[in-house]
Structures are given as C-alpha cells and as structure tokens.
Amino acid sequence: MFEIRKATPKDAETILRFISELAVYEKAGHEVEATVQTVTSSLFGEHSVSHAAICERDGVPVGFAVWFFSYSTWLARNGLYLEDLYITPDQRGSGAGRTMLRYLARIAVEKGCGRFEWSVLDWNEPAIKAYEAIGAEPLSEWTRYRLSGEALESFAAG
Numbered sequence: 001m002f003e004i005r006k007a008t009p010k011d012a013e014t015i016l017r018f019i020s021e022l023a024v025y026e027k028a029g030h031e032v033e034a035t036v037q038t039v040t041s042s043l044f045g046e047h048s049v050s051h052a053a054i055c056e057r058d059g060v061p062v063g064f065a066v067w068f069f070s071y072s073t074w075l076a077r078n079g080l081y082l083e084d085l086y087i088t089p090d091q092r093g094s095g096a097g098r099t100m101l102r103y104l105a106r107i108a109v110e111k112g113c114g115r116f117e118w119s120v121l122d123w124n125e126p127a128i129k130a131y132e133a134i135g136a137e138p139l140s141e142w143t144r145y146r147l148s149g150e151a152l153e154s155f156a157a158g
Contacts, residue, residue, distance in 0.1 A: 002096050004103040007052035007064065012040040015052060018064045022086040026121060055087065055100050063087035065100050067107075072114055079115035080108040097130060119144060 016039050023029045043052050055063035070079040087096045108116040120127050
C-alpha cells in the first residue's frame, strides 16, 4: 500500500512543499524560510546530520519525515529524534503516518537507539490520539526551550 524510501536531492522541491503545508497546518506558514536550495544543502549536503524519507502511495509522494540522532547521557545511547512528520490531508487516517512511524522505529531499533522522541503541538488532538494509539507517552514534566533569530545571535555574541 505505502512505500517508504530514503529521500534524495531530487525530492527537495517536494519536501519544501510538504514543509510549507505543515507550517500552514501548524498556523506558522509565515515562519518558513526554507528554499529548495537550503533544503538540498541541509538534508543532502556533505555535513548534513539530518535524514529524510518520503512516503509514497502508488508512486505519488503523500508525506515525509525528517529526523536526526540525539544522545541520552542517562542511557549512554543514541536516540532518534523526529523533527517533522507530515502526511497530506487526503491520506490522513489511511495508515500512512503509522507506516512512517514504524519505519522510523525500525531504524531506531536497528541503530541501537534507546529512545524515539518527537514533539507535538498541544492542540493537535488527531496527532496526539494517533501517537497514544501506538503506545507513545507524553513527557509532561519537561518544557522545551528555544533560542533563535536575534536572541540567539545576541546571546552568542555575548
């Protein structure tokens, strides 16, 4: 039904389209700065630390995932961190997302990862229900922080 494959530089335009669609869904379309060129260099360039996969149905891309390997000092093992998972609206509920999550879980197990983690917006009930249905649990005691843009540059300049 679905085929998951490793993304290639030829997928950069499709990935950018999915990134933009995801950002709009998350009410942050105005925040997308990515271009085909930056997607290509950041995901497929010589120094990339990120990975991407495409989910296809009948040869047509219907979703993507981007992930990287993190590290847990407590476990002294790598983890797999899912940065983004997106499935087109017409394929949601079809099993595409679950298929992509299973694909990533298998990578985590094959690579000896101790964890497979991701973040979800607190209002995204369909995603939360899907994640809980596969046995994922929220980490409510943790608050995620971010430095970006001018605040990051100002702090770094010190």
